Amino acid sequence: MAFTTMVGAKIKRREDPRLITGRATYVDDVHLVGGLHAAFVRSPYAHAKIVSVDFKEAKAKPGVFAAYSAADLKAAGFEGSMPTAAELPGLQKPMHPPLALNEARFVGEAVAIVIANDPYAARDAAEAVVVTYEELPVVIDMEKAAEGGPFVHSEIGTNVAYEMPMKLGEVDEAFANADLVVKQRIVNQRVVPCPMEVRTMLANWEPGPAQLTLWASTQIPHLLRTNVAMMLGLNETKVRVIAPEVGGGFGAKLQFYAEEFLVCWAAMQLGRPVKYIETRSECFQNMTHGRDQVQYVELAAKKDGTVLGLRMKIFSNLGAYNYMLTPAIATFTPMMAPGCYKIPALESHLIGVFTNTVATDAYRGAGRPEATFLIERMMDLLAAELQMDPVDVRRKNFIAESEFPYPIVTGLTYDSGNYEASLAKVLEVSDYAGLRAKQAELRKEGRYLGIGLSTYVEVCGMGPSAAMPAPGWDSATIRVEPTGSVTVMTGVSPHGQGQETTFAQIVADDLGVPIDSINIIHGDTDKVQYGVGTFGSRGTAVGGAALKLAIRTIQEKAIKIAAHQWEANPDDLEYKDGKITVKGDPSKSLTTAEAGFIAFRGINLPAGLEPGLDATRRFEPPNFVYPFGAHICVVEVDARTGEVKIVKYVAVDDCGPIINPLIVEGQIHGGLAQGIAQALFEEAVYDESGQLTSGSFMDYAIPHAEQLLSFETDHTATPTDVNPLGIKGVGEAGTIGSTPAVVNAVMDALAPFGVKHIDMPLRPEKLWAAMQPKKNGQVHA
Amino acid sequence: MPQIEIDVNGAHHSVPVEPRLLLVHLLRDKLELTGTHVGCDTSSCGACTVLLNGESVKSCTMFAVQADGSAVITIEGIGASDALHPMQEAFWKMHGLQCGYCTPGMIVSAVDLLRRNPDPSDDEIRAGIEGNLCRCTGYENIIRAVRSAAAALRNDESRHSVAELLPVGGSN
Numbered sequence: 001m002a003f004t005t006m007v008g009a010k011i012k013r014r015e016d017p018r019l020i021t022g023r024a025t026y027v028d029d030v031h032l033v034g035g036l037h038a039a040f041v042r043s044p045y046a047h048a049k050i051v052s053v054d055f056k057e058a059k060a061k062p063g064v065f066a067a068y069s070a071a072d073l074k075a076a077g078f079e080g081s082m083p084t085a086a087e088l089p090g091l092q093k094p095m096h097p098p099l100a101l102n103e104a105r106f107v108g109e110a111v112a113i114v115i116a117n118d119p120y121a122a123r124d125a126a127e128a129v130v131v132t133y134e135e136l137p138v139v140i141d142m143e144k145a146a147e148g149g150p151f152v153h154s155e156i157g158t159n160v161a162y163e164m165p166m167k168l169g170e171v172d173e174a175f176a177n178a179d180l181v182v183k184q185r186i187v188n189q190r191v192v193p194c195p196m197e198v199r200t201m202l203a204n205w206e207p208g209p210a211q212l213t214l215w216a217s218t219q220i221p222h223l224l225r226t227n228v229a230m231m232l233g234l235n236e237t238k239v240r241v242i243a244p245e246v247g248g249g250f251g252a253k254l255q256f257y258a259e260e261f262l263v264c265w266a267a268m269q270l271g272r273p274v275k276y277i278e279t280r281s282e283c284f285q286n287m288t289h290g291r292d293q294v295q296y297v298e299l300a301a302k303k304d305g306t307v308l309g310l311r312m313k314i315f316s317n318l319g320a321y322n323y324m325l326t327p328a329i330a331t332f333t334p335m336m337a338p339g340c341y342k343i344p345a346l347e348s349h350l351i352g353v354f355t356n357t358v359a360t361d362a363y364r365g366a367g368r369p370e371a372t373f374l375i376e377r378m379m380d381l382l383a384a385e386l387q388m389d390p391v392d393v394r395r396k397n398f399i400a401e402s403e404f405p406y407p408i409v410t411g412l413t414y415d416s417g418n419y420e421a422s423l424a425k426v427l428e429v430s431d432y433a434g435l436r437a438k439q440a441e442l443r444k445e446g447r448y449l450g451i452g453l454s455t456y457v458e459v460c461g462m463g464p465s466a467a468m469p470a471p472g473w474d475s476a477t478i479r480v481e482p483t484g485s486v487t488v489m490t491g492v493s494p495h496g497q498g499q500e501t502t503f504a505q506i507v508a509d510d511l512g513v514p515i516d517s518i519n520i521i522h523g524d525t526d527k528v529q530y531g532v533g534t535f536g537s538r539g540t541a542v543g544g545a546a547l548k549l550a551i552r553t554i555q556e557k558a559i560k561i562a563a564h565q566w567e568a569n570p571d572d573l574e575y576k577d578g579k580i581t582v583k584g585d586p587s588k589s590l591t592t593a594e595a596g597f598i599a600f601r602g603i604n605l606p607a608g609l610e611p612g613l614d615a616t617r618r619f620e621p622p623n624f625v626y627p628f629g630a631h632i633c634v635v636e637v638d639a640r641t642g643e644v645k646i647v648k649y650v651a652v653d654d655c656g657p658i659i660n661p662l663i664v665e666g667q668i669h670g671g672l673a674q675g676i677a678q679a680l681f682e683e684a685v686y687d688e689s690g691q692l693t694s695g696s697f698m699d700y701a702i703p704h705a706e707q708l709l710s711f712e713t714d715h716t717a718t719p720t721d722v723n724p725l726g727i728k729g730v731g732e733a734g735t736i737g738s739t740p741a742v743v744n745a746v747m748d749a750l751a752p753f754g755v756k757h758i759d760m761p762l763r764p765e766k767l768w769a770a771m772q773p774k775k776n777g778q779v780h781a
Numbered sequence: 782m783p784q785i786e787i788d789v790n791g792a793h794h795s796v797p798v799e800p801r802l803l804l805v806h807l808l809r810d811k812l813e814l815t816g817t818h819v820g821c822d823t824s825s826c827g828a829c830t831v832l833l834n835g836e837s838v839k840s841c842t843m844f845a846v847q848a849d850g851s852a853v854i855t856i857e858g859i860g861a862s863d864a865l866h867p868m869q870e871a872f873w874k875m876h877g878l879q880c881g882y883c884t885p886g887m888i889v890s891a892v893d894l895l896r897r898n899p900d901p902s903d904d905e906i907r908a909g910i911e912g913n914l915c916r917c918t919g920y921e922n923i924i925r926a927v928r929s930a931a932a933a934l935r936n937d938e939s940r941h942s943v944a945e946l947l948p949v950g951g952s953n
Binding site: 012013015016017018019020021022023024025026028029031120194195196197198245246247248250277279280281495496497498662663665666669670671672673674696697698702704705706708710711 | 799801802809810813814815816817818819820821822823825826828855856857859860861862865869872873874876878879880881882883884885888903904906907908910911913914915916917918919920921922923924
């Protein structure tokens with residue numbers, strides 16, 4: 001058995017002392033001498049021609065240094081477009097200028113940037129800019145937009161950005177042979193990521209060394225640096241990106257925002273640092289949103305519950321422009337639609353549509369919550385149709401433990417799984433049988449308890465480079481310092497996920513170094529070798545795997561050094577309990593620190609071995625990883641008010657072996673909160689004219705503590721062979737698993753009213769209306 | 782420009798301020814106490830919570846001039862890493878934070894909650910921090926942390942209340 005003291009233990013996070021004492025440094029906490037502040041003039045219209053931009057009054061305001069519109073960028077020689085990394089066959093890539101050029105295409109789009117010596121002065125000046133607009137026709141509804149004009153981008157003559165058809169297996173036969181076909185239109189509503197820190201950025205141009213530094217609240221410092229350098233036409237080595245403390249991202253900071261380019265460009269124009277800290281209202285309008293699909297789904301099945309085939313037509317609302325991954329997100333939905341089930345045939349038609357709204361892009365789960373919600377709702381609808389228990393219909397179709405690795409019909413191969421084990425556990429922990437009995441009892445009293453199940457599998461650990469719009473590998477450097485302390489540089493960019501702790505746990509065990517002697521460095525492109533970043537639940541599954549490879553390289557070299565000291569054969573030595581010893585003879589040992597000092601001193605090294613004990617390794621994942629789990633949500637719906645109260649939530653998740661239970665549980669908790677919130681509370685609403693009516697925390701309902709309950713969590717641990725740690729990602733699992741569990745629970749509660757499906761969020765007024773007595777055969781839903 | 786007199790974490794400041802300057806910007810930008818964060822512009826999120834004369838307030842909702850003659854405690858004054866307040870200890874131990882952005886305001890609110898109610902139930906804790914938003918934790922471990930801190934504070938005779946944190950003579 002491996003020597004282990006740290007891995008698997010509930011270690012308190014090493015990043016916390018600075019965070020709980022207010023001594024951490026977020027972007028807005030960085031103050032540079034001579035720093036200026038930017039404010040933006042933003043379009044109040046969802047679609048409008050920009051007739052003129054008049055800076056006269058604004059420039060006369062005190063403290064104002066500069067103001068620029070798209071025309072000024074052009075005059076200075078810049079005519080580029082913000083990039084998209086997504087590549088899809090036939091994808092329309094309309095120009096996306098950093099400042100609206102000729103036309104603004106969503107409310108909040110930046111039209112001009114104003115720079116002053118103080119943030120208040122900058123805001124005053126922005127309000128004094130006079131922009132003349134001519135309103136243009138607006139399109140908000142994605143299904144209408146797909147049919148024809150008005151067009152978001154008139155130059156391409158369509159709102160359809162791409163279509164992705166697929167037909168796999170014998171679909172027509174499956175539907176022809178089915179005993180029944182269950183059909184449902186499902187809206188997976190638009191939601192807003194809402195990290196507690198908004199988009200923040202500070203650019204500093206040093207004319208002497210000709211060096212640009214950008215502090216940005218980002219999940220991808222290296223990719224951001226590459227993109228900034230390309231957009232500005234700078235040598236990449238002249239650009240440094242620092243992601244200091246980052247106050248949450250949830251996918252929305254996996255992005256290169258126009259504002260990030262503009263503060264860099266302005267800093268270079270002015271030779272002064274330029275900072276931009278958006279307001280929350282601006283964040284609502286401009287940070288990318290998530291989800292936003294309309295799905296038409298048909299499920300073909302036999303009377304015994306066996307699923308034969310799945311048909312889908314899916315509209316994905318892209319918003320006004322292709323941001324970094326905008327068109328790619330929804331492609332995960334049909335790919336993962338089979339879920340945990342053996343579905344032999346599938347037909348899908350995915351249509352990406354431009355509308356006059358801010359772009360959608362990655363948001364915790366990114367395309368997979370939409371898949372899981374789709375299939376988990378359909379399984380419940382099938383169960384209801386067949387009057388089967390939702391548990392049984394799932395068991396009937398589960399991929400069995402013995403069948404992994406399992407290639408699903410869409411071409412993905414699930415690495416490992418034991419869906420029955422997590423289901424059995426959640427049924428046991430929640431006392432499913434007891435819950436059903438209680439439900440029957442309460443119904444007699446006119447109380448409506450609902451029990452919802454979700455058995456999910458998701459794809460993460462992004463990912464094999466060939467399957468990704470960006471590189472899929474990540475990197476780690478380990479440096480054993482002369483005193484024996486160990487510096488680790490990781491290419492991933494944690495912002496709450498706790499890798500300063502979990503990575504140190506791994507190193508402490510494997511190299512036998514006290515955890516306090518280990519420093520994990522991340523988020524600075526001048527300190528850290530190129531890395532891809534933190535998203536898609538990849539931080540540990542990919543970045544941690546690279547760390548494990550680097551540890552192995554360090555161990556191999558340290559063993560060679562030890563063998564030389566002892567005139568032994570390296571093959572006879574091993575790392576045991578964190579030290580190098582002779583196999584079977586623990587009496588003689590050398591620590592990593594001792595080997596490191598020998599390597600540093602450069603004396604007594606084997607012939608041909610370079611001094612120094614350090615290593616940089618990259619891990620290229622051969623496959624994605626597929627965590628899974630089973631969740632049960634119990635709700636009570638008040639028939640008088642339609643109000644939903646979650647009375648119990650049990651989550652059993654499987655992300656493989658766990659490095660730090662405290663951190664894994666925390667990731668699950670946060671994921672559950674966001675998934676539950678989509679089911680019950682959150683919805684980004686644009687009115688017909690394209691105004692975001694849910695544009696602040698007063699109007700957009702991210703949950704307060706009082707709206708949630710205490711979660712019960714448990715796990716199973718099924719390792720993967722995709723990476724050397726055997727682990728799977730856990731950042732998005734809670735979100736993916738929870739939304740359908742909640743909605744299934746509410747629909748179960750409403751079954752006595754003949755209600756089959758209500759679109760999210762399940763607000764009281766919708767439920768109340770659905771529960772009113774049927775009139776003229778119509779359900780008021 | 783009006784001049785205000787303000788005690789912050791026990792240090793006296795005499796500062797000229799624009800009448801429209803928000804208290805949070807005085808603390809962050811003029812006094813360089815950047816532990817207090819801004820998370821919204823509608824007084825909804827509580828990231829900017831500080832103690833004003835011993836009671837929690839959202840410092841984005843007050844003008845600095847309104848705090849003239851007051852004593853303010855920010856997260857920096859609650860405790861430093863070599864002398865953590867039991868609430869900070871509890872947030873650390875219970876993993877009550879992830880990205881950490883809401884944490885200073887959350888801790889300050891929780892400290893004030895225990896001042897008002899030293900032994901709150903879970904529901905009372907949830908109600909007590911309803912003015913503070915967290916997007917990372919689902920609140921689960923925050924509730925555990927506040928419960929744990931409450932127990933620690935009740936068992937610690939020397940630190941009954943946050944009033945002891947206030948600078949001598951600073952409260953009015």
